[in-house]
Amino acid sequence: MITRHFIDVPRTDGSARRVHYRRCGQGQPLLMIHQSPRSSAEYAAVMQAWGAHFTCIAPDTPGFGQSEPLAGTPDINDFADALIDLMDALGLERCPAYGFHSGGIILVTALKRHPQRFTGMAVGGYAIWTPAEMAIFGESYLPPFQPSAYGEHLTWLWNRMLEQSWFFPWFDVRGEARLPGAHADVARVDQAVREMLESGDAYRAGYGAVLRAPRDIPAADAVVPPVLISAYFGDPLQAHIDRLGPLPAGWQAQKVDTPADHHQASLDWLLALPPVPAAGLVETPHEGFAHVVSAGFDGLVHWRGAVGETATVPAPGGAISLITGAGIDPPGHGLSDDWPAAAPTDRTVWDAVFAEVQRLRGFAGFDFEPITAGDPHHLYPDLTPDRFGSHLTRAWSVVRAGAFFRPRHQPSAANAIAFDSTAIAPDRLAAKHLALLQARSARAYHAAYGRTDGP
Incomplete structure (x- = not known):
């Protein structure tokens, strides 16, 4: 089973930076760093397979995921x-x-700066x-990736993520830039879109740092841990294998x-590298x-708060990302897992x-x-992802209407509600939009309680 955790990583000024990571398996630790602009969620299948050999620890890099x-x-x-x-905060001395x-660029940079912290690496491209x-x-x-008032940014985002398997770079729509592995896998595109929505414009910092990084590897005579770099057919970086030049021993x-x-x-x-001690949970x-x-x-429920506090439970279609203080995401909402079968009413x-x-x-309650x-x-229309990404703009229209009418699906003078300009600020709508997309069980939750004053 993949579990999820948050850890506070100390800063030099005495504050802390919140990091989210996934963990799976048993035995010696294996640190897994995702590509941009994704999150550790992209490693779920690999973690479940490799968890038979390692305790896989996959953090969301700064500004991505959670x-x-x-x-x-x-x-x-x-x-x-x-x-x-x-690694210091997790107690990983060497792994x-x-x-x-x-993710490989970040790791190789870390290896060059701190070679004693790694036994070796495997890098994909x-x-x-x-x-x-x-x-x-x-x-x-x-x-720049900024929410727009009427959700125009969502049309761009869907097509950008869809066509990055058609062309590389994604905006270079020439025959010479076409990729052999083009697809229209709705689930894959939707997952990448959701991860981009989580990052927002912060994606530019992390992705930009990688693109601006020096394109060098350690010198051939450098004393560094062993590294395997491999790339498969269809990966645009496979051709870069020929550009690497002399490699270290x-x-x-x-x-x-x-x-x-x-x-x-x-x-x-990775299995051939010297073993290291198992990692504790921090x-x-x-x-x-x-x-x-x-x-x-049978799943994970996201919570926030201290023992003894009263925790807020958001209404159907919401998430604790929209509130302050203690709270939980109900199953099928926010960061909590879905029900294993159909959500009950x-x-x-x-x-x-x-x-x-x-x-x-x-x-406390x-x-x-x-x-x-x-x-x-x-109240909660079908938002099943489709080939053209229309579920994204449909959800945006739902949350925008909710700022003007109650119930939001009946836009009439009789149902108009008071609002101020902050209610339709694009950033605020974007947060509610992501929560609605995450609310896979909103209908069932509403049907279970279905009262105007809450449970």
């Missing part, structure tokens, strides 16, 4: 040092590591850009046929994920899950947000 960004305009050294700070694309390629990226690759680079071949070569390489006491097994639910089942969260976390009266099928 991890706080670094301050200012960080460069690649800042991201590498932030990784070392995280192997795996990274894909920009390592970019060696030419000056002409860098110029292209600098002009167009990282446009113990390093290898190879082209492989498929992603499965890359993963197998990486795993074999996490903050202020926020996390409770593993709840109750009344047909029986209130006693939901009550049992909430009671188990209270027992596990020691909350729950304060349930009021539930808007109405038909849940109209």
Whole structure:
């Protein structure tokens, strides 16, 4: 099972930076760094496979997923040092590591600056850009990503993520830039879109630091831990294997046929490295994920707050990302897992899950947000991802209408509600939009309680 955790990483000024990470497996630790602009969620399948051999620890890098960004305009050294700070906080004195694309750039930079912290690495693709390629990226690759009043940014985002498997770079729509692995995999595109929505404009700092990083590897005579760099057919970085030049002793680079071949070569390489002690679990006491097994639910429930506090439970379609203070995301909402089967509409089942969260976390009780009266099928329309990304703009229209009318699906003078300009500020709508997209069980939750004054 993949578990999820938050940890507070100390800063030099005495404050702390919140980092989210996923963990799976047993035995010696393996640090896994994702590509940009993704999150550790992209490693779920690999972690479950490699967890038979390692305790896989996959953090969201700063500014991505659920991890706080670094301050200012960080460069690649800042991201590498932030990784070392995280290792310190986790108690990882020395361990192997795996990274894909920009995750590999961060890892190799960390290895060059702190070689004693790694037993070795496996890297999926390592970019060696030419000056002409860098110029292209600098002009167009990282446009600002700001929410717009009517959701126009969502149309751009869907197509940007969709077409990055068609062309590389994604905006270079020439025959010479076409990729052999083009797809229209709705689930894959939707996952990447959601991760981008989590990062927002912060994606430019992390991705930009990688693109601006020096494209060098350690000199051939450098004394550094062993590294395998491999890339499969269809990966735009496979051609860069030929650009690497002389490698340090113990390093290898190879082209492989498929992603499965890359993963197998990486795993074999990592298993051949010197073993290190198993890693203990370190996490903050202020926020996390409770593993709840109750009344047909078996999954993680996201919580925030201290023992003895009263925690807020958001209304259907909401999330604790929209509130301050202690709270929990109901199953099928926010960062909490979905119900294993169809979400129940029986209130006693939901009550049992909430009671188990209270027992596990020691909350004094729950304060349930009021539930808007109405038909849940109209209040929470079908937002199943489709080939053209129309679910994104549909959800945006729903939350925008909710600022003007109650119920939001009946826009009439009789249902108009008072509002101020902050209610339709794009950033505020964006937060509610993401929460609605995450609310996979909103209809069932509403049907279970279905009162205007809350449970």
